[in-house]
Amino acid sequence: xxDERSTDLPPTAExxxxxxxxxxxxxxxxxxxxxxxxxxVRLAYWREIVRTGRERHCRKLLVIDRKKGRPATxxxxxxxxxxxxxxxxxxxxxxxxEPTAAFMPAVEHGEIFARSLGINVRIFADAVSAERWVRxxxxxx
Numbered sequence: 001x002x003d004e005r006s007t008d009l010p011p012t013a014e015x016x017x018x019x020x021x022x023x024x025x026x027x028x029x030x031x032x033x034x035x036x037x038x039x040x041v042r043l044a045y046w047r048e049i050v051r052t053g054r055e056r057h058c059r060k061l062l063v064i065d066r067k068k069g070r071p072a073t074x075x076x077x078x079x080x081x082x083x084x085x086x087x088x089x090x091x092x093x094x095x096x097x098e099p100t101a102a103f104m105p106a107v108e109h110g111e112i113f114a115r116s117l118g119i120n121v122r123i124f125a126d127a128v129s130a131e132r133w134v135r136x137x138x139x140x141x
Contacts, residue, residue: 016041017066021052027134028058033066039076043083053090062134064097064127071103077110085117093137094121095130 017034030049034041053061072080087094098107104125111123124130 017045019045019048019052023056023058025135026058027060027062027131028053028056029062029064031064031066035069037068037070037072039072039079042072042076042080046080046084050084050087050090059092060134061091061094062097062127062131063095064130065099067099068103071100071106072110074106074109074113077106078113081110081114081117081119084114085119087119087121092120093134094119095124095134096121097124097127097130099125101125 016036016038017032020031020033022029028049030052032045034045049061049063096107096111098104104123107123111121114121122130122133124133
């Protein structure tokens with residue numbers, strides 16, 4: 001089951017992001033696409049992902065992010081984690097695939113911050129490892 005949704009910036013802008021969603025067992029799998037690296041866009045697509053997970057009663061989340069021009073700053077990642085600090089009540093595990101290797105250190109900072117808020121999230125460089133963890137967990141969960 002796939003669906004794609006978009007949200008727009010001001011009326012003159014192209015769609016800021018696209019989500020392709022599929023449910024497999026109790027896992028919501030989301031592919032994020034788009035070209036805008038702005039915090040309002042990031043917050044908007046994460047809100048839509050959470051809403052979709054709730055609607056579809058998914059307990060686990062796998063997000064494959066898109067390639068970006070720049071990573072989120074530590075401040076933006078902290079704000080994102082704070083905005084979604086109640087996710088531990090929605091998703092048991094959240095795996096995020098960061099396809100841009102150079103951005104891993106910045107994104108891992110967000111993982112550490114989110115985990116300190118009780119969100120069980122992990123950042124991965126590849127989808128196979130991410131799906132294995134989101135599906136089965138690990139000894140340190």
